[in-house]
Amino acid sequence: MVSFIARVTAASYLSLSIFAGTSFGQNITDDSHFYGQSPSVLPSPEAPGTLSWQTAHAKAVALVSQMTLAERANITVGYTPSTGCSGVTGTVPRLGWEGLCLADAGQGLRATDFVNAYPAGISVGTSWNKALTLQRATHMAAEFKRKGVHVLLGPVVGPLGRVALGGRNWEGFSNDPYLSGSLVHDTIKGIQNAGVISSVKHFIGNEQEENRNPITSTASGGIGGGGLSSSNPANISQTVESVSSNIDDKTMHELYLWPFADAVHAGSASVMCSYQRINNTYGCHNQKTQNDLLKTELGFEGFVVSDWGAQHAGIASAEGGLDMAMPNGGFFWGKDGSNLTTFVKNGSIPEARLTDMATRIVAAWYQLGQDRDFPPVSLPLQYNVSHKAVNARDPASKPILLQGAIEGHVLVKNVNKALPFKKPKLLSLFGYDAVAPPRVNLVDANFNYKFGFLSNTDFFWRDAFAPPFTNPGQIGPNGTLIVGGGSGGTAPAYISAPFDALQERAYADGFQLLWDFHSTAPLVDQASDTCLVFINAFATEGVDREGLHDDYSDDIILNVASACSNTIVVIHNAGIRLVDTWIEHPNITAVMFAHLPGQDSGRAAVSLLFGDESPSGKMSYTVARNESDYNVPIAKPADEFFFFPQDDFTEGVYIDYRDFDRKNITPRYEFGFGLTYTTFEYSDLSVSLVQNANTSRAAPESPIIEGGRESLWDVIATATAVITNTGDVTAKEVAQLYVNIPGGPVRQLRGFDKVEIAPGQTETVKFTLLRRDLSDWNVAEQAWVLQQGKYPVWVGASSRILPLSGELTIS
Ligand SMILES: *[C@@H]1O[C@H](CO)[C@@H](O)[C@H](O)[C@H]1NC(C)=O
Ligand SMILES: *[C@@H]1O[C@H](CO)[C@@H](O)[C@H](O)[C@H]1NC(C)=O
Ligand SMILES: *[C@@H]1O[C@H](CO)[C@@H](O)[C@H](O)[C@H]1NC(C)=O
Ligand SMILES: *[C@@H]1O[C@H](CO)[C@@H](O)[C@H](O)[C@H]1NC(C)=O
Ligand SMILES: *[C@@H]1O[C@H](CO)[C@@H](O)[C@H](O)[C@H]1NC(C)=O
Ligand SMILES: *[C@@H]1O[C@H](CO)[C@@H](O)[C@H](O)[C@H]1NC(C)=O
Ligand SMILES: *[C@@H]1O[C@H](CO)[C@@H](O)[C@H](O)[C@H]1NC(C)=O
Ligand SMILES: *[C@@H]1O[C@H](CO)[C@@H](O)[C@H](O)[C@H]1NC(C)=O
Ligand SMILES: *[C@@H]1O[C@H](CO)[C@@H](O)[C@H](O)[C@H]1NC(C)=O
Ligand SMILES: *[C@@H]1O[C@H](CO)[C@@H](O)[C@H](O)[C@H]1NC(C)=O
Ligand SMILES: *[C@@H]1O[C@H](CO)[C@@H](O)[C@H](O)[C@H]1NC(C)=O
DSSP states (O other), X not given: OHHHHHHHHHHHHHTOGGGOOOXXXXXXXXXXXXXXXXXXXXXXXXXXXXXXXXXXXXXXXXXXXXXXHHHHHHTTBEEOOSSSOSEEEOOBGGGTBOOOEEEOOBTBOOSOSSOOOOOOHHHHHHHTOHHHHHHHHHHHHHHHHHTTOSEEOOOBOSSXXXXXXXXXXXXXXXXXXXXXXXXXXXXXXXXXHTTOEEEEEEETTOOOSTTOSOBSBXXXXXXXXXXXXXXXXXXXXXXXXXXXXXXXXXXIIIIISHHHHHHHHTTOSXXXXXXXXXXXXXGGGOIIIIIIIIIIISOOOSEEEEOTTOOOOSHHHHXXXXXXXXXXXXXXXXXXXXXXXXXXXTXXXXXXXXXXXXXXXXXXXXXXXXXSSOOOOOOOSOSSSOOOXXXXXXXXXXXXXHHHHHHTOEEEEXXXXXXXXXXXXXXXXXXXXXXXXXXXXXXXXXXXXXXXOTTOTTSOGGGGTSTTXXXXXXXXXXXXXXXXXXXXXXXXSOOOOHHHHHHHHHHHHOOEEEEESSOSSOOXXXXXXXXXXXXXXXXXXXXXXXXXXXXXXXXXXXXXXXHOSSEEEEEEEXXXXXXXXXXXXXXXXXXXXXXXXXXXXXXXXXXXXXXXXXXXXXXXXXXXXXXXXXOOOOOOOOGGGTTSOEEEOTTTTOXXXXXXXXXXXXXXXXXXXXXXXXXXXXXXXXXXXXXXXXXXXXXXXXXXETTEEGGGGSEEEEEEEEEEEOSSSOEEEEEEEEEOOTTSOSOEEEEEEEEEEOTTXXXXXXXXXXXXXXXXXXXXXXXXXXXXXXXXXXXXXXXXXXXXXXXXXXX
């Protein structure tokens, strides 16, 4: 009852009529109750074939025009792969078109041999390094190509990270749309430079794992799982549909669609639609999101592929803009797409729609040059049988892997220069996360590391995807965490664990190393210069996290700290990890969030601990003092919406720091925060409008290009500031620019620049503000508009360390 009233109150606050339930107290059992909540937008637009797509589009039209209806339909559906591809499309043998291999995922090619495990999305986010992001993506995607993969199923910008406990937040870069958008742009440029199609995902509003898929009873679940909450009764008779993300239009544009616009602007040739519903229509059938937002407003040229099993209707998904059904057309489009042919023949869908699906798929293939010399698929189905060793690794990737791992680390506490180490004589090493997992090997026909559960040896990966949705726990107790779980899991060529790298260093530098990875209260040799404690925070696709800190790890830290006056904590965290249980302990002198560094984890940590390189990462999310400081809980089936779980995004754009700033909540570590081994001074902010920039309220008339109206990318203003390294070591600084768009959040990130500065030297950081960066979405006008008036602007080292301020006046 209470929550029902809250629902109505919140709804009227945002005046969103759809948020109000009607049949008080009685379970709604019929989906028709929700009809009309997501508007109908028909027809699904045909691929525009503009600008850089002209040639590929023309070639696709030519090839597709030779295909029969059945052949066109055949390439829109998946077939059971005879290889290790996550999915393969149908082929057109008559015309020699061999189809596409699609494979996971955004941090490396999953579940195979001879590939590298790159730093995960969260580490890319905390590096704030665009150039490195581009290089990582290029090197990673080159491995996909060498293995014959056409479509890389990533990167992730949805979930954005609305829910602190979200199981997949670590796959994305940041819960700030601007940071996420900047980094997804460079990631897609990198992937596609390597000749691989990127399928940016999950479109859209896929912000929690729980109830992401429909559940017909507790004994079964949809592909990919995402189950009922444990509080629900067993053996329900009616299907519980996927959770519905109810998102108003302004929030959609300013938050969740924003990074997808950057992805499309970068030329992403594919988008993956998501499992859950939006305004009670399934993501892969949603005419408003796919036909209107993606294919009209953003001018998307490529194809929409369903997440695996996310298709729940035949005609509706075709009309709703879905172009490819994975892993198969199943009941809806037919196993060879023949139902689609039927739909066309009996007039249920226009033939042009089917032709457009095929054209979009084939155009993407041409656009990436995959018609010329594309390597054959060399991903075997099983690895315990004889197979050709195809090395996809390039030695030139080594510095990219290491640098990515290093720059994803964020130093948050460093009392009296505890770090970097100065010629220690004795280091004591503790915590289950310091050592490599006991097994990186085949455990059955597949790899043990198939789904990134290396640090959870006793957990059966499938349990995260199917009932009873066992939660693997908050930590990976069996070894160092380099990646989260699920389809974003990686296949490391090796793992440099902290222990391994410290052993090497002990040999080279001649210090003594003691270690204990199992005791929760180890004895401490009082001659130790430092006690290092490595812990982790695990998260996986399929289930959301149970908490943001765990007592087991906190106990180890507190026990070591009680016996060691110089205790340093390093956390490998797949998402937000709270530290308030121990952060003020006087013996805890330094703390580093190491995130998910990939296979060069230990090597990276040691280079930072010993000061070979200065830390340069910054938080890409807010670390609160308490769980209760985060405003968005996981939505559960409740009240009359038991069979149709509702998730009302009533907080609007106020997630993470936008909410902390609005409510003036003091975080433990704010968005954008991170320390290093030197100090920087900021000076000389200059902000100005670009001469002759059109600052009219409405965006100048201009064509729709990939990503939206072209004039949204016009540069309206620029800013510069000067940074001086006032300390005594070389280090990189991420200077950040925040703007208050009148009427919007207190401040929003709208620029960042990472520069390396030697001691005593200065560098000028530069920011470019586009029309879209300074606009907000006007729902009535259905347009981005510039506010006329004063825009306060700040530049500094975090969202709360803002020594420089200025103003832009737009008139
Ligand atoms: C969802 O409903 C809200 C409120 O009516 C509307 O602003 C928004 O455009 C709708 N979005 C979709 C995708 O249906
Ligand atoms: C559809 O694709 C399958 C799988 O590649 C292929 O065996 C079949 O011949 C194709 N059908 C047509 C009509 O081309
Ligand atoms: C659910 O149904 C199964 C099979 O009918 C039965 O074995 C099980 O005991 C039931 N569980 C509950 C909690 O009723
Ligand atoms: C698809 O075709 C199969 C076989 O002809 C049929 O049983 C099924 O009902 C069709 N599905 C839809 C959604 O029309
Ligand atoms: C066309 O065929 C499909 C699949 O058999 C069926 O569901 C649909 O109702 C038919 N439509 C018409 C207009 O006959
Ligand atoms: C490979 O492993 C699977 C079990 O996971 C087994 O069924 C199969 O026989 C094995 N093949 C060989 C050649 O060992
Ligand atoms: C993994 O860690 C758990 C918890 O500490 C432990 O019970 C289990 O035995 C470990 N498994 C292996 C294979 O070491
Ligand atoms: C700090 O460590 C020392 C051991 O070096 C210990 O004696 C002291 O009690 C610790 N302080 C706290 C607050 O636990
Ligand atoms: C959060 O606040 C609750 C209630 O005040 C308290 O019980 C809990 O210990 C706090 N958690 C942390 C991590 O400080
Ligand atoms: C809705 O149905 C569920 C499952 O049968 C039941 O547990 C719940 O109490 C029902 N809710 C209402 C409001 O009737
Ligand atoms: C700026 O754009 C607006 C809106 O399209 C247009 O009316 C106006 O003429 C433009 N101003 C200049 C100076 O081009």
